[in-house]
Amino acid sequence: MERSLIDFSGKSALVTGGGRGIGREIALALAGAGADVAVSDIDEETVRKTSEDIKALGRTSLAIKADVSSSDSVSSMIAAFLETFGKIDILINNAGITRDTLLLRMKEADWDAVLNVNLKSAFLCCKEVARPMIKAREGKIVNISSIVGIIGNAGQANYSAAKAGMIGLTKSLARELSGRSITVNAVAPGFIQTAMTDKLSEQDKQAFIDNIPLKRIGLPKDIANAVLFLVSPLADYITGQVLTIDGGLVM
Ligand SMILES: NC(=O)c1ccc[n+]([C@@H]2O[C@H](COP(=O)([O-])OP(=O)(O)OC[C@H]3O[C@@H](n4cnc5c(N)ncnc54)[C@H](O)[C@@H]3O)[C@@H](O)[C@H]2O)c1
DSSP states (O other): OOOOSSOOTTOEEEEETTTSHHHHHHHHHHHHTTOEEEEEESOHHHHHHHHHHHHHTTOOEEEEEOOTTOHHHHHHHHHHHHHHHSSOOEEEEOOOOOOOOOGGGOOHHHHHHHHIIIIIHHHHHHHHHHHHHHHHTOEEEEEEOOTHHHHOOTTOHHHHHHHHHHHHHHHHHHHHHGGGTEEEEEEEEOSBOSHHHHTSOHHHHHHHHHTOTTOSOBOHHHHHHHHHHHTSGGGTTOOSOEEEESTTSOO
């Protein structure tokens, strides 16, 4: 019988910000579909837990404490990854933070932190994995952007700029790396239920949901499902794209 096209047996993947939320869900979904998965996070305790849960699925895993906004930390992370797995097939740039406030109140430090953790991190990680992927003449990269990188959001100038930057990075790298059969795509989640959005008041959450055509908040699983598709052979002919996953909010 022909193998399912979403079967990652023999593939090795790295998910940044894999300690909780969307990153954890993507990591577990990849492992559930047969991949060996390393997870990295700035939070050592949560990333260790995700890694243990991946091992419980019968896969090889590695928990890496790393700050993806630091080039030294990213270099050590990729070195540790390659030492354990030997090659990298899939990279998911998921780690992210928010520091929301209106422009007039936004401090330079709020801008820098959000740009560094969301955008510079993706540049650093892509740069480190590009060489082994180019050598292997294959690879799949998915950057976790956001719908606010497409439509903007009051109070999120820093975050929206970082997420829009990820889209430009995605398209440029898709063009640069296409000759080696490496695809680079982005997903743009809408309003997804995680610790990041738990900060919102119930009133604000309801206002968001009222505007969503599918009338519900998204779940980390909704994002993981799309990422699985984009890094599978089903998406071999898709590169430089931004897949919006938001219940129809942006269309
Ligand atoms: N939740 C949403 O509604 C939503 C919507 C659009 C996009 N996103 C994006 O999805 C991604 C995951 O978000 P989430 O909702 O799961 O958030 P989350 O806060 O639950 O998880 C983010 C993870 O990133 C880690 N992290 C933070 N700074 C880091 C650093 N410097 N180095 C390494 N790891 C770091 C955190 O420790 C955490 O485990 C983010 O890029 C976020 O911007 C989320």
